[in-house]
Amino acid sequence: MLDLQDPVIRPTFVQIRPPVSAGRFWQKVGAGIGGLAVVVGLGWATAPRFSPGDGAPADIVTAPERLAGDLDLHPESGTPMPEMAAFAAAVPPSVEASMRLGKGDTVGRMLDRLGIAADDAAEVIAALAAHVRLKSLPIGQTLTVKLRPADEAGDRPVLLALSIRPEPRREFTLERDDDGDYSVEEEVFAVSSKLQRASGVVDGSVIASAEAAGVPHGPPAEMLRAFSWDVNFQHDIKLGDRFDVLIERSWTSDGQAVDDGRVLWAELTTGGGDESFSIYRFKPAGGEEYFYNDEGESVVKALLRTPLNMSRISSRFGLRHHPVLRFTRLHAGVDFAAPPGTPILAAGDGRVVEAGPNGGYGRWVKISHDGGLATGYAHMSRIAPGVRRSARVRQGQVIGFVGSTGLSTGPHLHFELHRAGRPVDPLSVARTALRARLAGKDLERFRAHVAEADRARETAPSLRATVLESDRP
Numbered sequence: 152m153l154d155l156q157d158p159v160i161r162p163t164f165v166q167i168r169p170p171v172s173a174g175r176f177w178q179k180v181g182a183g184i185g186g187l188a189v190v191v192g193l194g195w196a197t198a199p200r201f202s203p204g205d206g207a208p209a210d211i212v213t214a215p216e217r218l219a220g221d222l223d224l225h226p227e228s229g230t231p232m233p234e235m236a237a238f239a240a241a242v243p244p245s246v247e248a249s250m251r252l253g254k255g256d257t258v259g260r261m262l263d264r265l266g267i268a269a270d271d272a273a274e275v276i277a278a279l280a281a282h283v284r285l286k287s288l289p290i291g292q293t294l295t296v297k298l299r300p301a302d303e304a305g306d307r308p309v310l311l312a313l314s315i316r317p318e319p320r321r322e323f324t325l326e327r328d329d330d331g332d333y334s335v336e337e338e339v340f341a342v343s344s345k346l347q348r349a350s351g352v353v354d355g356s357v358i359a360s361a362e363a364a365g366v367p368h369g370p371p372a373e374m375l376r377a378f379s380w381d382v383n384f385q386h387d388i389k390l391g392d393r394f395d396v397l398i399e400r401s402w403t404s405d406g407q408a409v410d411d412g413r414v415l416w417a418e419l420t421t422g423g424g425d426e427s428f429s430i431y432r433f434k435p436a437g438g439e440e441y442f443y444n445d446e447g448e449s450v451v452k453a454l455l456r457t458p459l460n461m462s463r464i465s466s467r468f469g470l471r472h473h474p475v476l477r478f479t480r481l482h483a484g485v486d487f488a489a490p491p492g493t494p495i496l497a498a499g500d501g502r503v504v505e506a507g508p509n510g511g512y513g514r515w516v517k518i519s520h521d522g523g524l525a526t527g528y529a530h531m532s533r534i535a536p537g538v539r540r541s542a543r544v545r546q547g548q549v550i551g552f553v554g555s556t557g558l559s560t561g562p563h564l565h566f567e568l569h570r571a572g573r574p575v576d577p578l579s580v581a582r583t584a585l586r587a588r589l590a591g592k593d594l595e596r597f598r599a600h601v602a603e604a605d606r607a608r609e610t611a612p613s614l615r616a617t618v619l620e621s622d623r624p
Contacts, residue, residue: 245299245311252292258285258315261294266301266308275310275325278333282323283315292317319407340403346415346607349614350395353388357419361394365614369411370398377430377442378419380452385463389423397608414442416604431601435593447589447597453520454580455498455546458528458566459487459553467578483574484527484567491532491562493553497544498526498566498577506539512565513557516550526577529565530556 250261258279262272279285297312309327316322322338349364361371374396375384382388400412418429430450434440442450466486501520505527509515512529516538519525532554544550555562568577589597 245297247295247297249293249295252288252290252294254290256290258288258294262310265296265298265310267310268307271310271331274333275313278325278335279313279315279323282335282337283317288315288317319403319409340405340407342401342403342409344399344401346397346399346611347412347614348395348397348608348611350393353392353394357384357388357394361396366396366398367400367408367411370396370414373414374417374419374430377414377417377450378428380450380456381428382419382421383456387421387426389421391423392420393424394419395608397604397611398614416608431597431604433589433597433600435589435597438593443589443597445601447594449587451546452586453499453522454524454526454568454577455496456578457487458496458498458526459489459493459564460496463488467576484529484565485577487564487566489553489562489564491553491555493564494549495528495531495551495553495564497546497548497550498568499524499546501526501544503538503540503542503544503550506534506542509557511558513559514551514554515557518544518550523571524580525569525572527565527567527569529567530554530559530563532556532562 252258252261259272259276262275263269267275276285293316295314296310299309299311301308311327313325314322320340320342322340323335324338325333325335327333349361349366351360351364353360354363357375358368358371361374362368374394378384394417396417397415398412399415401409403409413432414430415432416430418427420427429445430442431445432440433443444450464485464487466482497518499518499520501518503516504519504525505515505517507515509529512527514531514534515527515529516531516534517525517527528551530553531551534551535549538544538550553562553564559565566577568575568580570580
């Protein structure tokens with residue numbers, strides 16, 4: 152932390168002038184005061200700002216470096232003017248600083264490190280607490296302070312102002328008046344939406360590739376959920392596949408992002424470019440807003456493609472030699488290898504008909520769905536709370552966790568699909584599972600919406616260009 156009593160950061164003012172007549176003297180004093188005010192104002196306005204990295208202690212990090220005492224109001228003379236020097240000495244200097252709260256920091260601890268008297272700090276905290284939830288401020292929260300530093304007489308630093316912006320839309324500024332009382336004013340910023348587009352080649356994961364193109368974390372995760380009914384991200388994404396996304400994001404009038412944004416349209420290729428999938432955000436009359444393909448079909452299917460987010464297929468449906476029983480028989484499901492404890496998701500909406508130990512299946516859950524379908528989940532390490540016989544579950548709900556109970560050689564999920572009581576290949580049925588389709592006026596509105604979204608993505612600015620622009624010094 153910088154020493155606030157360091158003379159390098161304490162503005163001083165020295166003027167040079169021999170004694171003059173009274174009339175000329177006051178004429179010069181007037182001019183000097185005006186010039187001095189301009190210089191001090193410029194010093195505060197142009198003071199550099201610097202914020203230490205995340206987790207660093209909240210310390211003063213900058214101060215004005217312009218010395219108003221270097222101003223020579225009377226270049227024709229080389230002698231001092233004591234009256235002006237006395238006036239300049241009476242102007243208290245101030246320091247402005249930006250800082251961030253580190254781990255375990257509070258505003259009170261920050262004020263203590265700045266040397267603010269305990270009574271003053273308590274008044275500051277009380278004034279701010281009426282407007283800001285100080286205990287909820289995150290690590291890295293930026294605060295800007297203006298101080299009158301300690302002087303040679305031993306007086307402690309005095310907090311003149313403090314600004315804090317707990318959310319992009321609102322900023323609170325605390326100021327100290329001439330009587331030493333603190334007041335807080337709130338500024339609310341206007342918010343507007345902007346469209347931006349990003350595209351690129353998948354290098355590693357889709358989420359990491361989208362974030363490298365400048366997309367905030369939220370939209371790629373939303374995009375993956377929408378595509379997950381058609382795409383197995385563990386197997387279908389190949390070298391050379393591409394993504395393209397149009398997002399709508401809210402910004403304040405002074406250029407701060409309010410949210411991560413939401414996906415309006417996205418396109419993804421799979422199999423090295425062999426297949427392409429497009430989605431559009433749309434809200435039918437009386438329905439929920441979600442994604443539809445360009446034919447007006449909901450991306451949501453009756454069954455999920457896979458009941459695990461992170462897995463690999465270790466054994467498919469069909470005849471096989473059983474690794475424990477040592478003879479060939481029908482493998483009535485698909486095995487997904489995954490780490491122990493991986494959440495298992497209900498493949499579709501339905502009602503639990505079995506939940507508990509089931510011989511060689513170990514811990515087992517069976518769910519009945521519409522259309523004569525049922526799904527089974529075996530070898531669980533444990534069943535999720537609330538998942539019991541007759542309970543209703545929704546698609547994507549966690550119903551248990553991967554384990555190796557029953558006749559199992561290692562942690563995995565054995566997943567079965569029954570149609571009219573007979574086992575069928577879950578992967579083939581999930582691929583062709585029924586979807587809801589728009590019709591009538593909803594379909595007309597959707598087609599107009601698609602045309603509008605297509606025009607918007609052609610003119611939307613690139614997110615990557617925005618990121619590169621913000622990186623410029």
